[in-house]
Amino acid sequence: RKEVEQDPGPFNVPEGATVAFNCTYSNSASQSFFWYRQDCRKEPKLLMSVYSSGNEDGRFTAQLNRASQYISLLIRDSKLSDSATYLCVGPRGGSYIPTFGRGTSLIVHP
Amino acid sequence: EAEVAQSPRYKITEKSQAVAFWCDPISGHATLYWYRQILGQGPELLVQFQDESVVDDSQLPKDRFSAERLKGVDSTLKIQPAELGDSAMYLCASSLPRTDGGELFFGEGSRLTVL
Secondary structure (H helix, E strand, O other): OOOEEEOOOOEEEEOOOOEEEEEEEOOOOOOOEEEEEEOOOOOOEEEEEEOOOOEEEOOEEEEEEOOOOEEEEEEOOOOHHHOEEEEEEEEEOOOOEEEEOOOEEEEEEO | OOOOEEEOOEEEEOOOOOEEEEEEOOOOOOEEEEEEEOOOOOOEEEEEEEOOEEEEOOOOOOOOEEEEOOOOOOEEEEEOOOOHHHOEEEEEEEEOOOOOOOOOEEOOOEEEEEO
16 A cells, blocks of 8 residues: 555636545654645745644645544635645654655646 | 755756756754655655754765754865766755754755756
């Protein structure tokens, strides 16, 4: 089993919709995760971190569910500009070795 | 514009040739990563450095790939000989050393096409 796994999608939603992605992880001891956004043919950029208390930034909310070993990203009031690939990152090994999921593609249409 | 510098941006080579990529991280970032990203996949870690020391290179195909960071600043990733399956984006990232991870800052990547 891979360290982090994501549904590649694509998730096709209309503007204004609420959409949620999950990312499952295998290392039960993991405590810190991250969501990155990657636009087509660009480098990934940090969207938000996810610790045990979760995180909220405007329309974006990230949460950690330790019992079920997944993290989630919720996007409210989707904008056309939210169209991108969303990558989750978790640790591999005892020291933090950042491991990416394959990404979830989001397409927001008018 | 990304502050991690990478070159070249694009490289086209024939199989069996040698290719090299260079990365200059953000000043003061002790941790440097090389990732490979195949189209439609997430970035896969090839090697992680802490200063000049290798922290992890378990996914680096050592028969053809090598990486070095001799002075603990810039880094070079080499492939020799290149194979068709090496066509991908090679991403360099840097970060401050933190036990809980922390933000990775990526360069714009080096896109390799092997013919």
